[in-house]
Amino acid sequence: MRKVTGRITASVTATLVLAGLPASAYAIGPGGTGKGGSETDSSGAGQIHAETKVQTTVNGRTSTAKTGTLYSADSNWTPPACWYEPAFSPKELKKSVGNLRKYNPFGLGNMVADMYDGYYKDGKPYEDYNLDKQGEGMFWAGVVNPNREDDPEATSCDKAPFWVDKADTPDEPLALSPEILAEYAYDELPVPGTEIEAAPAGKSTVNLPTWIWLNKAKFKKVSVTASLPGTGLSATTTAEPVSLHIDPGTEDADTFPASGNCRINADGSIGEAYAKGKSKDTPPCGVNFLRATDASAAYELKATITWKISWTSTTGEGDDLPDGTYGSTQDVTVQEIQSINR
Structure with a gap:
């Protein structure tokens, strides 16, 4: 199966720090390996990425020659630019925050990591990253539809990663659901060219x-x-x-x-x-x-x-x-x- 790698990324900003809460504009996630990790980029800010785990097949096959992208005949409708999905376990979350400290220009990495620790470690509202619930649920985070990374709506899934018990459905309109999966698959439909x-x-x-x-x-x-x-x-x-x-x-x-x-x-x-x-x-x-x-x-x-x-x-x-x-x-x-x- 093909694994897509949509991500939400941004530089560390004063707005994030002043907000006092994590924001997925500076996204936490397991990275491409699914095991936690952070990256840096040319902007000079450490970044942690949340990537979608959704996989697609075409007519049962794992690959296809995609020649075109469908456009909705309804100008008021498009597939979702982002959604929330299970992103990482308590251990992965804790490791991702720790990785922020490895890249620390002007002390920003430590500052942001301390902020996340205050939110997920010190009982506000979580305690010790929910490590005692390992295997009982996942932290959900916003991810971007990789076909719509330039869509302004791609930044609308800006809630901090939140805990969801196993088998529960979060009360969030953009939480991953069969309909959102179907709408994402719409974006992946490979249609042939129409050269007559x-x-x-x-x-x-x-x-x-x-x-x-x-x-x-x-x-x-x-x-x-x-x-x-x-x-x-x-x-x-x-x-x-x-x-x-x-x-x-x-x-x-x-x-x-x-x-x-x-x-x-x-x-x-x-x-x-x-x-x-x-x-x-x-x-x-x-x-x-x-x-x-x-x-x-x-x-x-x-x-x-x-x-x-x-x-x-x-x-x-x-x-x-x-x-x-x-x-x-x-x-x-x-x-x-x-x-x-x-």
């Missing part, structure tokens, strides 16, 4: 339909399963292609069908390949350009596949997610023929 086949190839001709189609081998259902090892918790998100939308890149064109939405055929193909003798026929999927392109420009023909998205989980929960879209653009040159014998 067209006839005539190369240059199209004014008032002569251009046939458009896509190979059936490319467009099949694809599923991604996201799981949290050791918990039995997983969710599977499935994408199924449902239509191709053609945007000719100019208002001086007619599309077939008129909506520009070409259906998916029963065999998974889209449209119909052009064959000799069909030049006077109307293509099931295509475009008729009404004006030639300028000598120095081309029309940007865009082909966008819409995918229907649904999910299931090991808990029995499941639902639909917003449709996803993925498209590509290619240049089309259109030539003028003064007299066309049809």
